[in-house]
Amino acid sequence: MEVYLDNNSTTQVDPKVQEVYVDTIAKFGNINVIYNKGIEARALLNDAYDKLYDGLGAADEDDILITSSTTEGNNAVLKTFLTEFLKGSEKNHIISTIAEHSSIKSPLKFCKDMGMDVTYVGTDENGLIKIDELEAAITDKTCLISCLIASNETGAIQDIKAISQIAKKHGVYFHSDGAQAIGKMRVDLQDLGVDYFTFSAHKFHGPKGVGALYVKGGVPYHTLIHGAKNVMGGKRGGSLYNNGVAAMARAVELANINLSFLDHTTQGLRNKLEDELLKIPDTKSYVPREYRLKNLVAISFKGIEGEAMLWDMNESGIYLSTGSSCSSEDLEGSAVVEALGEKTEIANATVMFALSKFTTNEQIDYVIEKVKATVERLREISMTYAKQEAFSVHLEEH
Amino acid sequence: MARNDLVTGNVWEQYSKKVQERMNSPKAMGEFSEEDAKARDAKLIVADFGAESCGDAVRLFWLVDPKTDIILDSKFKSFGCGTAIASSDAMAELCIGRKVDDAIHITNTEVEAFLRDTPDEPAVPPQKMHCSVMAYDVILEAAAQYKGVDRSELENQDIVCECARKTRKDIVDAIREHNITEVEQIVEITKAGSYCKSCVREGGHEAKDVYLVDILAEVREQMEGEKLTAAADTTQSGENSFDKMTIVQRIKAVDAIIEEYIRPMLVMDGGDMEIIDIKENTPYYDIYIRYLGACSSCATGSTGTLYAIESTLKQKVDENIRVLPV
Numbered sequence: 216m217e218v219y220l221d222n223n224s225t226t227q228v229d230p231k232v233q234e235v236y237v238d239t240i241a242k243f244g245n246i247n248v249i250y251n252k253g254i255e256a257r258a259l260l261n262d263a264y265d266k267l268y269d270g271l272g273a274a275d276e277d278d279i280l281i282t283s284s285t286t287e288g289n290n291a292v293l294k295t296f297l298t299e300f301l302k303g304s305e306k307n308h309i310i311s312t313i314a315e316h317s318s319i320k321s322p323l324k325f326c327k328d329m330g331m332d333v334t335y336v337g338t339d340e341n342g343l344i345k346i347d348e349l350e351a352a353i354t355d356k357t358c359l360i361s362c363l364i365a366s367n368e369t370g371a372i373q374d375i376k377a378i379s380q381i382a383k384k385h386g387v388y389f390h391s392d393g394a395q396a397i398g399k400m401r402v403d404l405q406d407l408g409v410d411y412f413t414f415s416a417h418k419f420h421g422p423k424g425v426g427a428l429y430v431k432g433g434v435p436y437h438t439l440i441h442g443a444k445n446v447m448g449g450k451r452g453g454s455l456y457n458n459g460v461a462a463m464a465r466a467v468e469l470a471n472i473n474l475s476f477l478d479h480t481t482q483g484l485r486n487k488l489e490d491e492l493l494k495i496p497d498t499k500s501y502v503p504r505e506y507r508l509k510n511l512v513a514i515s516f517k518g519i520e521g522e523a524m525l526w527d528m529n530e531s532g533i534y535l536s537t538g539s540s541c542s543s544e545d546l547e548g549s550a551v552v553e554a555l556g557e558k559t560e561i562a563n564a565t566v567m568f569a570l571s572k573f574t575t576n577e578q579i580d581y582v583i584e585k586v587k588a589t590v591e592r593l594r595e596i597s598m599t600y601a602k603q604e605a606f607s608v609h610l611e612e613h
Numbered sequence: 614m615a616r617n618d619l620v621t622g623n624v625w626e627q628y629s630k631k632v633q634e635r636m637n638s639p640k641a642m643g644e645f646s647e648e649d650a651k652a653r654d655a656k657l658i659v660a661d662f663g664a665e666s667c668g669d670a671v672r673l674f675w676l677v678d679p680k681t682d683i684i685l686d687s688k689f690k691s692f693g694c695g696t697a698i699a700s701s702d703a704m705a706e707l708c709i710g711r712k713v714d715d716a717i718h719i720t721n722t723e724v725e726a727f728l729r730d731t732p733d734e735p736a737v738p739p740q741k742m743h744c745s746v747m748a749y750d751v752i753l754e755a756a757a758q759y760k761g762v763d764r765s766e767l768e769n770q771d772i773v774c775e776c777a778r779k780t781r782k783d784i785v786d787a788i789r790e791h792n793i794t795e796v797e798q799i800v801e802i803t804k805a806g807s808y809c810k811s812c813v814r815e816g817g818h819e820a821k822d823v824y825l826v827d828i829l830a831e832v833r834e835q836m837e838g839e840k841l842t843a844a845a846d847t848t849q850s851g852e853n854s855f856d857k858m859t860i861v862q863r864i865k866a867v868d869a870i871i872e873e874y875i876r877p878m879l880v881m882d883g884g885d886m887e888i889i890d891i892k893e894n895t896p897y898y899d900i901y902i903r904y905l906g907a908c909s910s911c912a913t914g915s916t917g918t919l920y921a922i923e924s925t926l927k928q929k930v931d932e933n934i935r936v937l938p939v
Contacts, residue, residue, distance in 0.1 A: 522694035526636060563665070596642050596698060598661070598672040598690035603644045605661035605672055607758045
């Protein structure tokens with residue numbers, strides 16, 4: 216059996232989305248041409264836009280710009296304020312959080328290299344952004360607050376409405392990286408009160424290579440990719456990915472329809488998995504359920520390093536992710552998991568089970584059985600569970 | 614960055630079959646108790662290295678024959694990733710049958726070589742070599758415990774890159790031998806810094822006392838100093854040719870000749886001269902001078918006097934010298 220439980224990284228394409236993707240690939244016309252092929256493509260994209268604006272609660276005066284990914288959207292937002300700064304704006308300060316994805320942290324590092332100031336606000340033991348700290352960090356130089364709606368690693372859902380109110384109170388623009396939101400919660404952009412919102416289709420059973428950037432009407436925006444004026448009003452150049460956009464719109468539609476299924480079925484399976492795994496001695500799950508994405512459980516098994524756990528799970532056809540330093544190319548542990556308040560060993564022993572609407576009860580039973588067996592095997596190897604204590608210990612900071 | 618870096622490497626795909634097998638069913642996994650030791654008339658050694666918070670920790674168990682110092686049996690327990698488990702397993706197995714004094718020569722590079730499927734293909738990807746370093750460290754810890762000495766007595770303090778087990782001397786020798794100027798050349802030639810990369814420069818996975826960039830800067834400085842000293846020495850002994858001299862040495866050499874042979878002659882007539890610049894104008898050396906005092910208005914400044922200066926310098930310093938009054 217194969218069980219894919221890395222759904223906060225990427226998801227399988229929903230067959231209904233795939234149908235749209237394949238069916239509309241023949242509508243290859245550029246939307247900016249005057250002949251029939253352009254008319255056909257425009258109809259396709261207008262229909263997709265209807266679904267996007269309706270599905271996400273955007274107002275007509277707002278822009279939903281098509282991008283390649285959340286990463287591109289995040290870059291466009293942050294570099295809008297970098298551009299303002301480079302053009303002479305006094306506002307040189309951006310506030311973000313330690314829980315962000317590299318698609319925020321990397322461009323922020325770039326902004327810093329270019330002379331801007333960046334403050335990273337911490338998270339508490341529940342993975343929630345310390346809102347008091349965030350408000351205290353605002354100065355008269357602050358131009359933007361950027362914080363993710365939910366962490367892919369801990370699943371902690373942030374109080375976006377509260378943060379957007381703080382931003383408004385201080386006259387600061389507000390961006391939220393929404394990569395983990397659609398399909399996992401209701402998203403109403405006007406209700407959330409965000410000025411910018413970014414996402415990718417592949418996180419909610421759409422195709423890769425297409426995403427969107429919401430820009431509220433009237434807020435600052437500088438183009439990241441310059442091109443023809445007649446594609447999205449010159450706000451993002453490059454020929455449009457017609458069938459990708461149509462597929463993304465369909466995926467948004469399905470994500471919303473699916474929310475009740477998430478509440479009943481997927482969440483139920485997640486709870487069952489979590490309850491069963493917590494019966495294993497010395498295990499701990501993170502972020503109380505009320506603050507956590509309904510499809511996720513992050514759990515640590517004492518004495519078992521995350522990559523070793525992933526190895527055994529992979530042998531059983533179960534695919535997970537971990538906050539362990541050993542599984543990453545650069546040997547760095549997850550700062551997000553570490554911020555849950557415990558030591559680095561927690562990050563190194565934490566694995567994430569992220570379910571989707573395609574996860575079945577049968578699969579969860581199989582996962583529970585395999586995890587139990589694996590924990591037993593790896594604890595047999597683990598020195599944490601050795602009976603004989605060492606006579607001498609050499610601790611060296613790695 | 615190039616073709617091979619565009620699609621990220623998969624760590625697991627680069628594990629050798631032996632690493633995978635040992636991860637799945639380690640051979641030397643387990644522990645010994647005092648009873649086990651008693652049963653075999655052996656001394657029980659239990660040593661730890663690392664900590665869970667570092668992501669890697671290993672406990673090594675030895676049964677050592679106190680009469681022969683031979684390790685009769687060896688087992689491990691570990692907290693770590695696949696590489697850590699596989700390399701701990703190989704390390705524990707390699708200890709069996711060796712004398713304690715021999716076992717301390719088992720290094721992580723030997724363990725890695727032991728885990729290879731073929732002699733030329735690494736057993737683990739470069740960044741994972743770091744996870745096998747503990748294998749060496751825990752043996753030292755166990756040996757120190759057995760011998761009742763401090764582990765620093767057994768340790769090679771000179772190691773700069775633990776993954777590749779390269780000492781400071783290895784690095785310094787390579788810099789000198791290959792006249793290395795960029796840190797990347799050290800990595801390429803010695804393999805130091807090519808694994809977890811912590812020792813290349815500050816800011817890597819692990820903080821170090823000394824980094825390759827520091828050693829390079831230090832050695833380059835020494836080498837430059839030596840070059841200048843050598844040049845100065847040979848100039849003093851008159852062996853150095855004008856083309857090998859530094860600019861300062863050239864000025865000094867020219868000035869010395871002027872002081873000895875030319876200036877006395879000019880001063881007698883109430884004049885003098887100074888060197889403005891020396892420019893290389895291959896194959897010539899153009900020496901710009903300025904006449905002072907009476908010389909500055911003397912008609913022979915551009916004829917006889919100039920000829921005398923130039924021919925003296927050609928003869929005493931270098932035949933390619935041309936003298937140009939400004």
